[in-house]
Each structure stands twice: as C-alpha cells, then as structure tokens.
Amino acid sequence: MTSWRVSSSAALPKWTREEFDSFNELKESNMAGRERNQTDMDKGIVIPDDWPGYPLDLFTSPEHYCEDLECVYIPHGVIMDRTERLARNIMDDLGDHDIVVLCVLKGGYQFCADLVDCIKVLCRHSNKTLPMRVDFIRLKSYLNDQSTEDLHIEGAENLSVLSGKNVLIVEAIVDTGKTMKTLLDHVEAFSPKMIKVAGLLVKRVPSGTGYLPDYVGFEIPNRFVVGYALDYNEYFRDLNHICVISDRGKQKYKI
Ligand code: HPA
Ligand code: MG
16 A cells, blocks of 8 residues: 655654644545545545644634634635645546536535636646536525525526536535435436536535535535535635634524
C-alpha cells in the first residue's frame, strides 16, 4: 500500500503525539492510493466522528456569529479545493455531453456556483467542453435542526426541460437520503437521458438509506452544520466556512 512519508513527528513541533497519530489515521482513511477500493473513494473525504474541528480564532468569520459557532468544521479553502477535484471528475465522465445542472436551493446555491465555475475553468484549459444550462429547484423539509416529514418541492412544475437531457443534480447535503430519493423519482418522471448527483456533504446518520451521490465532497458525522449556504432557520448562509453551530446559536435563532 502506498503511504505518505512524514520524516518524524518532530517535524510538527506544535502537535502532541496523540494529535499526530490521529492525523495519520485520518490521512490513512483518506489516502488517494490506487489500492483503495471504490467504495471508500465514493464517500469523498471522510471526516471521523471524533473530528473536533478548528478553533474559530484560527480563521475569520462574521462578527455577528462570534458567539453562535462551536468550531470551523471544514474551512472554505478546503471546500474549494475539493470542489475543484469534483469538477475534474465530472468533466472526465461527462465532458463533451450537454448537461442541465439542477441546483437544489437554497442550500446548494454556493456549491453549485463554485462547481460550475470550476467546470468553466476546466473547459477553458482543456480540449473537452461541457455545455451547461443551469436550472433551479427548491426543497424544504427542515425546521430548526430537525427534518420534518413534509417535503416541499418548488419549481418542479417546469421540469419538462429535463426530458431527454443529461441532468446533474447539485445538492449541498444528503443525510437520510430520503429527500434525494423523492427528488430522483420526481426528476425521473420527466424521462431525462441520464441523471448524476453531486453532493458536497453526506452525513452519517443511523436512519440513512445508504444512498450515495455519484460525486461526494465529504462524508461527515451526524452533526448539524451551517455555513457555505447551509442554514439554521435561514441564518448562517453568509458564512464561508462550514461550521458547527453552538448551543447558544441554536437557542438564539430557534423558531
Ligand atoms: N445543516 C443544514 N441543513 C441541513 C443539515 C445540516 O446539518 N442537514 C440537512 N439539512
Ligand atoms: Mg435548510
């Protein structure tokens, strides 16, 4: 098995031995070695249950949320780097096809915009091209940090544009997978030629259906995250990093 070479833990003087070991374990589980099986790769970057995130002070975030967050879970730069790679995978698979990107609002707007931007850059710098139309659909099923049974789909009336097309659904977060299954059934009814799904985050939830998007950014523990357009009752979309909300934040913005 390919392994990363790190000369010695002394090269990282600010880390305790435990932190260093846990970093190495995380690295092993995320390793891009050719021997890794496809299932591991399919989950994207796997964030383990005991990942504490980064202290807020190591990054910048809006002053108005300073008491409302527990930690930076995935920094904005890491999200962008991972998105760039997903764009490349999508280009490798779909390049030279026409696609309709179906952005799932509201949470998916930032990921979709960045993913489309990355694909555009790749198109400019390669001899493949990927003509894209972008459409929007809105789903709503969360109140506070709890999923509710009733899923509202808005903008579903005019999905007839998807008929016979290659569709790329772009969603910020998949948790149980039930919402995505409902959406897929809905989109399939319009007889597209092909459907692929890109999900930035997949949450490990006990009640999960096991559904995995075709392109996954990160697999995360079962924690409520905000930022990068993900909200808690419409707050925190104006935060660049993906963060864990504090108890105080939950109280403050509860309805
Ligand atoms: N954050 C924001 N929206 C969500 C989440 C989450 O963790 N899970 C499902 N929708
Ligand atoms: Mg929401």
